[in-house]
Amino acid sequence: MTVKRRPTGTHHGDLRNALEQAALALVRERGPHGFTLAEACRRAGVSVSAPYKHFADRDALLASLALKGYQEQRRRYRAALSSSTDPVEQLAAFATAYVRFAAEESALFDITFLAGLDTERHPELAAAGTALHDDLMPVTRLVADDPDDAFDLLVQIAAAAHGLALFQQRGMLPAPWSTPRSVADQAARAARALAGRHARPRPA
Structure with a gap:
């Protein structure tokens, strides 16, 4: 043979x-x-x-996948930001992309956010997270003048989207509001509402 x-x-x-x-x-x-x-x-x-x-070990394997998760998020978020020139709508599109990533790439989402990987041991993950921040902060700065307010806005929108993603993933939303389209719409509405609270005053 x-x-x-x-x-x-x-x-x-x-x-x-x-x-x-x-x-x-x-x-x-x-x-x-x-x-x-x-x-x-x-x-x-x-x-x-x-x-x-x-x-070297299981965490190194997970870190490699987490980096791919960050890279896929960045690809999706950049596409979302390019979908509009209105910063509020850009942020709504980002929130939508966030929950869709969680639904469509659930394993990468869990590894990226729930694996508890040490960013000191895997500094490439910290750098990847910073790259997402650097892409999004210029958009929130168009809504809120103050850098602290702009950062707060980014955190609030990301936190709202993250919470909705987890609610959907764990079946915690009532049936009429748990579909992917409904969750995406909720994330977009939350982003618009939060942006409205931070929006710079318009001249009279």
Whole structure:
């Protein structure tokens, strides 16, 4: 019997992605704290020693996925901001994109926000979070003159969207208001209302 061998380096090249996909599947089933690195290896069909070529431990694997989560958020948020030239509507679109990311990429959302990863050990995550802030602050500054007010507005809109995302994820919203479209509309309305409270006075 002839055994076909993989081309040199193919398995090694696929290993990282295989482990990440296995970890995502486990997070969907059990949450970001509910599995071990060895279980991810078994799910990926590789030996328990295999991941150390790429990941020092389970947190390193999760950090790699969290970084992808931040990158996907940034892609979505930038697209949302480009959908309008009105800063209030840009913020409403951001809030909508936030809850949609949570619904459509639930495992990445959980890893990014609920895994409790140490940003001192994984500074790339802190840098990715700062990049989101740097994209959004210029928009809130168009609504609120004071930098502190602009930051407060950003935090309030993100917190409202985050809360709605968690309510939807955990089935805490009554049926008529728990559909993806309804939650997105709620997030947009909350963003507009919060922006209205911070809006700079218009000249008479």
